[in-house]
Amino acid sequence: MGSECLNERIILKMQQIVEVVIIGGGLTGAALASGLKKYGFDVAVIEQEDAPSFNPLSNPDLRVSAISGASVNLLKQLEVWPQVLRMRCAPYRVQEIWEYSMARVTLDARSLGLTELGYIVENHVLKYALSKRLYHQNVFLLYKTRLKNLQRINGIWHISLDNGKILQAYLIVGADGAHSQVRKLANIGIRGWQYAQSCMLISVRCLNHPGNITWQKLTPEGPRAFLPLFGSWASLVWYGEHNYIKKLKLMNMLQLKREIRLHFPDRIGNIIPIIAGSFVLNCSHAMNYILPGLVLVGDAAHTVHPLTGQGVNLGYRDVSTLITILKEARYQSDHWWSIKVLQSYQHQRQKDNHLMQNGIDLLYRIFSNQCLSVKIIRNLGLIVANNAGAIKNDVLAYMLGL
Ligand SMILES: Cc1cc2nc3c(=O)[nH]c(=O)nc-3n(C[C@H](O)[C@H](O)[C@H](O)COP(=O)(O)OP(=O)(O)OC[C@H]3O[C@@H](n4cnc5c(N)ncnc54)[C@H](O)[C@@H]3O)c2cc1C
Numbered sequence: 560m561g562s563e564c565l566n567e568r569i570i571l572k573m574q575q576i577v578e579v580v581i582i583g584g585g586l587t588g589a590a591l592a593s594g595l596k597k598y599g600f601d602v603a604v605i606e607q608e609d610a611p612s613f614n615p616l617s618n619p620d621l622r623v624s625a626i627s628g629a630s631v632n633l634l635k636q637l638e639v640w641p642q643v644l645r646m647r648c649a650p651y652r653v654q655e656i657w658e659y660s661m662a663r664v665t666l667d668a669r670s671l672g673l674t675e676l677g678y679i680v681e682n683h684v685l686k687y688a689l690s691k692r693l694y695h696q697n698v699f700l701l702y703k704t705r706l707k708n709l710q711r712i713n714g715i716w717h718i719s720l721d722n723g724k725i726l727q728a729y730l731i732v733g734a735d736g737a738h739s740q741v742r743k744l745a746n747i748g749i750r751g752w753q754y755a756q757s758c759m760l761i762s763v764r765c766l767n768h769p770g771n772i773t774w775q776k777l778t779p780e781g782p783r784a785f786l787p788l789f790g791s792w793a794s795l796v797w798y799g800e801h802n803y804i805k806k807l808k809l810m811n812m813l814q815l816k817r818e819i820r821l822h823f824p825d826r827i828g829n830i831i832p833i834i835a836g837s838f839v840l841n842c843s844h845a846m847n848y849i850l851p852g853l854v855l856v857g858d859a860a861h862t863v864h865p866l867t868g869q870g871v872n873l874g875y876r877d878v879s880t881l882i883t884i885l886k887e888a889r890y891q892s893d894h895w896w897s898i899k900v901l902q903s904y905q906h907q908r909q910k911d912n913h914l915m916q917n918g919i920d921l922l923y924r925i926f927s928n929q930c931l932s933v934k935i936i937r938n939l940g941l942i943v944a945n946n947a948g949a950i951k952n953d954v955l956a957y958m959l960g961l
Pocket of ligand 1: 582583584585586587588605606607608623624625626704705706707734735736737739740758760838856857858859865867868869870871872873874
């Protein structure tokens with residue numbers, strides 16, 4: 560669709576009330592927009608970045624996500640997944656986690672009767688597939704536009720944008736990430752902290768095929784993880800104390816390669832690092848996900864340590880729940896955006912997000928502890944976990960959102 564024609568339609572639309580305005584067209588905002596549109600909602604998405612594009616010959620995006628089976632199911636329902644498969648992604652069948660090799664946990668898709676545990680997908684690929692779907696569904700998409708202000712007058716949100724326009728909506732969704740402006744403008748507080756670790760992501764080329772096993776070696780300084788990507792590419796995730804990661808960031812690719820050889824297990828094989836970037840890590844939780852006519856989803860509501868690759872997956876659980884609740888409420892009543900309806904979303908999602916957040920934080924604390932007795936106990940714990948049979952499968956199914 561021509562962007563001129565789209566913009567004309569958007570400006571026309573701005574003069575009337577849109578049912579739902581989503582601030583943030585990232586991984587969760589775009590998926591929510593697609594799901595709500597599918598069930599007949601009138602939706603607009605405001606995204607500060609440019610529209611995503613995709614070049615099949617490009618190097619992988621530095622940002623990649625482990626997408627669980629439940630998230631893949633959501634993306635299938637939204638008719639986004641076939642587009643991801645047509646571009647590029649990598650299934651993984653097994654996940655291995657260990658600190659010492661005699662105490663290793665192996666999670667295998669076959670134990671749950673699955674062909675894969677999930678997929679490693681470049682964030683950019685997923686964003687592009689979502690944006691294509693939104694264009695196809697005729698969702699009103701405003702790229703390179705920022706939210707400036709919010710005001711609720713007589714039950715209608717007046718949403719001021721940095722292009723000088725004002726949108727009106729019954730429901731506004733904050734899908735604008737960890738530093739959510741919707742959350743700030745709505746005066747919703749957060750609890751949280753920054754971890755004592757940062758994380759470096761490194762895209763590498765492997766001389767041997769990277770396979771379909773993801774692995775993570777736990778060390779008290781932080782895990783070192785390997786995620787296979789498409790072709791001969793893989794992504795390394797290196798957690799460490801802030802100053803150490805800063806030091807790594809200053810290295811050229813040759814120096815980084817030497818450092819990887821020293822600090823990653825030998826099974827990494829022969830790799831060539833191509834590009835690297837670092838991220839600070841936060842854990843945060845909004846005090847409230849909702850206000851009358853306002854709701855937060857994804858990182859705007861909660862962030863977790865990426866150790867277990869759950870951030871987007873939790874966001875997609877929010878999205879699935881919210882779509883179901885709004886769809887049913889609209890069928891039953893005219894006031895599907897009422898606080899009573901939104902309370903049901905908060906009730907379901909806050910508990911689940913708390914549980915996952917606390918679980919991940921506990922794992923982080925146990926495995927970053929340097930005390931010898933904790934080391935012994937945690938490795939005994941890994942041995943027990945690996946032999947826990949049905950319980951291990953139940954935990955795995957929960958992590959996969961199944
Ligand atoms: C190093 C690292 C590794 C990770 N690995 C995984 C993993 O393997 N698996 C997993 O599930 N999760 C992972 N995560 C977490 C995951 O990246 C996030 O949970 C996810 O990106 C959140 O998506 P979101 O759409 O809620 O927020 P975001 O991705 O932050 O998107 C928010 C969007 O809102 C836009 N925006 C912000 N403010 C405004 C504004 N004022 N106006 C208009 N637009 C605005 C932004 O441009 C952005 O596009 C990882 C995170 C990190 C840091």
